[in-house]
Amino acid sequence: MPLSRNTDFFGRKATLDDLRDALLPQEPANDEVGKGTNNIKSFSILGPAGIGKTQVVIEFVHLHMHCFDAVFWIHADERSKIIEDVNKITKQLGLVDEASADSDDQILTRDLFKTWLENPVRTFASTSAQSRASWLLILDHVIDPKILDEFWPAKGETGSILITSRRNTLWNAATYPSGTLQPFTPEEAVDFIGILAQRDMSEEERQCARLISDKVKGYPLALKYLTGGIVEQNISFAEFLIQDHGRSAKRRRNINPVVRFIDNEEHSFLESAFDSISHSRPLLDVLSMLDPDHIPLDILKAPSTGFRLPGYPSTEQALRSSVQQLFKYSLVVKNKIPESLLMHRIVQDAARKQMEPDYYRAVFNACVTLISSKWPFREFTWRHGTSRWDQCEELLPHVMTLRGFASKHNTRMDDLHGAFAYARLVCDCGWYCHERGKTTESDMFGSIAQKICEELKQFYPLDLVNADKNPSEQQVADALAEILHNRGVVAVEVNWRRESLEHLTRFNEMMLQELGDRPAGQDMRLALSFNELGCAYMLRDNFEKGEECFQKSISSMEKLDNFEKWQISLPLVNLGFVYWLIGRNSEALDVLLEGLSVRERKFGYNDRESFITGRFLYALGNAYASLEMFDESLQYHGRALDHYRETLGSRHHRTADTYIRIADNFLRLKDGEHALALVEKAIQIYLSSAAFTAEAARARYWKSKVLRKLGQVKGAENEEKEALKLYREARQKFQDIMPEDKRPFEELEGVDFDRLIVFWSR
Secondary structure, three states: OOOOOOOOOOOOHHHHHHHHHHHOOOOOOOOOOOOOOOOOEEEEEEOOOOOOHHHHHHHHHHHHHHHOOEEEEEEOOOHHHHHHHHHHHHHHOOOOOOOOHHHHOHHHHHHHHHHHHHOOEOEOOEOOHHHEOOEEEEEEEEOOHHHHOOOOOOOOOOOEEEEEEOOOOOOOOOOOOEEEOOOOOHHHHHHHHHHHHOOOOOHHHHHHHHHHHHHOOOOHHHHHHHHHHHHHHOOOHHHHHHHHHHHHHHHHHOOOOOOOOOOOOOOHHHHHHHHOOHHHHHHHHHHOOOOOOOEEHHHHOOOOOOOOOOOOOOOHHHHHHHHHHHHHOOOOEEOOOOOEEEOOHHHHHHHHHOOOHHHHHHHHHHHHHHHHHHOOOOOOOOOOOOOOHHHHHHHHHHHHHHHHHHOOOOOOHHHHHHHHHHHHHHHHHHHHHHHOOOHHHHHHHHHHHHHHHHHHHOOOOOOHHHHOOOOOHHHHHHHHHHHHHHHHHHHHHOOOHHHHHHHHHHHHHHHHHHHOOOOOOOOOHHHHHHHHHHHHHHHOOOHHHHHHHHHHHHHHHHOOOOOOHHHHHHHHHHHHHHHHHOOOHHHHHHHHHHHHHHHHHHHOOOOOOOOHHHHHHHHHHHHHHHOOOHHHHHHHHHHHHHHHHHHOOOOOHHHHHHHHHHHHHHHHOOOHHHHHHHHHHHHHHHOOOHHHHHHHHHHHHHHHHHHHHOOOHHHHHHHHHHHHHHHHHHHHOOOOOOOOOOOOHHHOOHHHHHOOOOHHHO
């Protein structure tokens, strides 16, 4: 629960009764127990901002918490926030070991949570109906209901889901009940004002209170702010109305166009509070551009250099003083998480609407500076590891929120520094999303960063007046090179063949132009560019070009100052794959065994430094299988499986690749049952993401082969149909470089499916 119970909660009895009737758990009928009947209840509370949806939910939970074994609160306005909240809940339920790599796999924890919702056992010692837990899942502030599909349990005999949303409708009301929360009636509003003001009202005062309610159309949040201002100023309701009339006249005269409210607009009830926080206003404006559900105080501390928002608190003492003033006027509230704030979205909207364009840009830049000062940027080199993930995950919602405001302004000559800082932040944020397997978010951030840097280039070279206060032309070029690298690597990972070659060719050309003729020093970007370009060529089965690039990457690395052999691990393992794929298996073994030996000397036997050692083990298993040394093949593939599980997690696509290879070994040993179990695990992993359609096609192909070996002809035929469907769907993505393949399943071989897959997963 992000908020404590509201001691001023008032009314809403009919809505609370509807929620009680719709959501309180009931025992399933005896003939439904254990049959997978979908008895999950749901109810959606709809209504505009400020109507009190979240407050009703909090009150309902406190009234009926004793009826549920577990209550889960999820911030549902962004997919990234849902998946992070689910990840935390899964750990708290003990469904995954927090110390394992699986705990960092957000797709796995999503699936584990959904599985638990469908069969919510109180204890893993018993799965009987009597041990099932009753649960309530709250999805607060849903904007796009489509993103709920991947988190919604498909079936279940118990459980309730409560949704809040500003949308007028979410789904078919007959299937998914909902109710629209209405404003208070005039009499309800007057009673609510009396409770907030803690005073007995005469008939004259009640009439004034009705006028106040009419002003804000009976919205509870607006009534709370206005009444709070009246109490703070210790004035009567009549005096407030006279005062408000004067403010309206002043607005109409447009005396202060920089900070203004339009007369009778939806946010005008906040004017009194805003007028009372002059020294805290810059902080309020910064808060208006951050994620409202969790704002740690730590990210609000201004860095000692580079911060340019006039009036913003420059010391921790000044920051806490400003926060206290915002508390006083209820413009922020305390989060249950220590040292963090919550802010109502309507307050954020009101603050932003008051900003003139230049000031809006200054506040946006200030937010970028604050987040960047806390963001753990990763150096542009061979980048792997998970140590920064927790810190990035806390800041990611704020970067996602800023993205929505970035489109409000274009790159300008007088703000090159601000544009560059934002490009740098979203570039590294995109790389973090890539590390976590968030391909959509990664490509989105990469696209934003590239667009900004391309726009920045047009302003260079700078004149002497502007050169000192803005990023240099080389800094912009370096940032663009990193962006192209990142976008190319993401494209390779998900097998986007055209995009990967486009981005990585350009990255390589930039590095050749900058670094090709000068001493290498410690700059390994040229070596990086050759390695990644080699991967792009490999996606197109251009093995000759791939080999050439990997060799150049190794040569470039060897010229670096303080070079160590383990540093060429990635191009070396890629080169081993080239040799294996073109049938030079002995050479592949020599390269791979040497690379593995170097890593063992550096990091120890079976190190868990990163997943790179797993790639050597996997490739060695493939090479030994091609040489028909099947015992050695099974040994190395088994080691690769253990390594991937511990470094990447049990539901990573590379782990699934290894299941397929080991299944092949088991099939050769005539152990069809074990082969089938492994292939089915792989299929489940691949189907969790649309990025792995080709891998799923291959897995279905192998499952059909296993089922035929086991004599399960009907099952095999079904898998053949699914494999062919997925094969053609995957091949359609590569129609620019592959002709249409209309062959029936019987004419396809394993190599046909492999050609659709990234080379390191074959």
